[in-house]
Amino acid sequence: MNTVEPILLTPGPLTTSRRTRQAMMVDWGSWDERFNQLTASLCEQLLGIINGATSHHCVPLQGSGTFAVEAAIGTLVPRDGKVLVLINGAYGKRLAKICNVLGRSFSTLETAENEAISAAEVDHLLQADAHITHVALIHCETSTGLLNPLADIAHVVAQHGKRLIIDAMSSFGALPIDARQVPFDALIAASGKCLEGVPGMGFVLVRKASLATAAGNSNSLAMDLFDQHSYMAKTGQWRFTPPTHVVAALHEALLQYDEEGGLPARHQRYVNNCRVLLDGMANIGLRSFLPAAIQAPIIVTFHAPKDPRYRFKEFYERVKAKGFILYPGKLTQVETFRVGCIGHLNQTDMQAAVAAIAHTLKELEVHDI
Ligand SMILES: *Cc1c(COP(=O)(O)O)cnc(C)c1O
Numbered sequence: 001m002n003t004v005e006p007i008l009l010t011p012g013p014l015t016t017s018r019r020t021r022q023a024m025m026v027d028w029g030s031w032d033e034r035f036n037q038l039t040a041s042l043c044e045q046l047l048g049i050i051n052g053a054t055s056h057h058c059v060p061l062q063g064s065g066t067f068a069v070e071a072a073i074g075t076l077v078p079r080d081g082k083v084l085v086l087i088n089g090a091y092g093k094r095l096a097k098i099c100n101v102l103g104r105s106f107s108t109l110e111t112a113e114n115e116a117i118s119a120a121e122v123d124h125l126l127q128a129d130a131h132i133t134h135v136a137l138i139h140c141e142t143s144t145g146l147l148n149p150l151a152d153i154a155h156v157v158a159q160h161g162k163r164l165i166i167d168a169m170s171s172f173g174a175l176p177i178d179a180r181q182v183p184f185d186a187l188i189a190a191s192g193k194c195l196e197g198v199p200g201m202g203f204v205l206v207r208k209a210s211l212a213t214a215a216g217n218s219n220s221l222a223m224d225l226f227d228q229h230s231y232m233a234k235t236g237q238w239r240f241t242p243p244t245h246v247v248a249a250l251h252e253a254l255l256q257y258d259e260e261g262g263l264p265a266r267h268q269r270y271v272n273n274c275r276v277l278l279d280g281m282a283n284i285g286l287r288s289f290l291p292a293a294i295q296a297p298i299i300v301t302f303h304a305p306k307d308p309r310y311r312f313k314e315f316y317e318r319v320k321a322k323g324f325i326l327y328p329g330k331l332t333q334v335e336t337f338r339v340g341c342i343g344h345l346n347q348t349d350m351q352a353a354v355a356a357i358a359h360t361l362k363e364l365e366v367h368d369i
Helices: 018-025 034-048 065-077 092-100 119-127 150-159 208-210 225-235 245-262 262-286 312-321 347-363
Strands: 056-062 082-087 105-110 134-136 165-168 186-190 201-207 300-303 336-340
Touching: 018 245, 034 056, 034 245, 056 065, 056 105, 056 165, 056 208, 056 225, 065 092, 065 165, 065 186, 065 201, 065 208, 065 312, 082 092, 082 119, 092 105, 092 119, 119 150, 119 300, 134 150, 150 165, 201 208, 201 225, 208 225, 225 262, 262 300, 262 347, 312 336, 312 347
Parallel strands: 082 105, 082 134, 134 165, 165 186
Antiparallel strands: 056 201, 186 201, 300 336
16 A cells, blocks of 8 residues: 555546656657657557547547537537437536537436436437437446446437437446447547546547538637647647647557557456445445446445544545545535546455545444444
8 A cells, every 4th residue: 555645546537557657758749750650549549449440530639528528519519400418417417518608509318316318218309309410428427437328329319310429538448339339429538537548638539421521610719629630630730739748648558558458458457446346345334326237337436424423524534544535426415425446456456445444434433334
């Protein structure tokens, strides 16, 4: 256990390997041919993860994940388009807020935070409203850890001839998504989640035919993915100053991703982390918020202990002193906290985290769990 640099049990920024951090020790020129190659190879690898090299482009964008989500909606949804936003948590709500800010017409389908979105309900709503052009979905709703049925929803959306935009921020690279089997227009993710890079860039894997017709849709200069892609296709360079160190770190993280065994290995490691966490916490008496069937192996929400001696802030500080950073809950109705399973961590780390949590609850004399 390392008390100097605590392990982040958070869904991004997350714990990265020393090798990934080491890759940031070089200053790259944004013009340099070698840096352009780094970007090109990065994009190729990202498309490879979804088997999308022939059908999709990879458009990287400076900023946190939300920048890329906003850019995707602003670029792909025409100004007279309409989005059906599927909501069962905070990130789904953020999609609706983006549509609102961008002035794109939208309607919502909102379900409880412990219930997956139903593809049948999406079917009904698309049947009922012909104005809808796009559907926006959160794959793994990171505010709880809930996994939505992406493939079922994608097929319903395609049957209606509508276009799907997927926020796969916290699932990409760890949960399988195959562009040859799951139809979608755009999938958005970022450097600092399951790929175990550092935060600072997002990317949109966008259907080539959809990007080709998206010129002039965006109300923004910097967030126009059509322009970002055209410029990069022409020059090999980013349109504005690239996050060079972030790109280099992600490139290095992707080499390690491949060495580990790619998606199946990354998925299995997170599944193991999640199982050790769930079993260990159950032994302490801590209950998870979601039913097992819709729990993604990415982040787990736990009910806070009922004991009045429990206070998140002190619990957090004491667990941190033992080497682990927890994550606060993001639910309004029930008191919870979250523990991430992703990052450069394994089962041994998760066992140590559970032990630190158990020890802390004892210290705080929290008995009524
Ligand atoms: C992390 C995340 C985002 C992006 O959040 P940022 O803070 O902008 O990086 C978006 N959607 C989901 C589902 C996420 O987990």
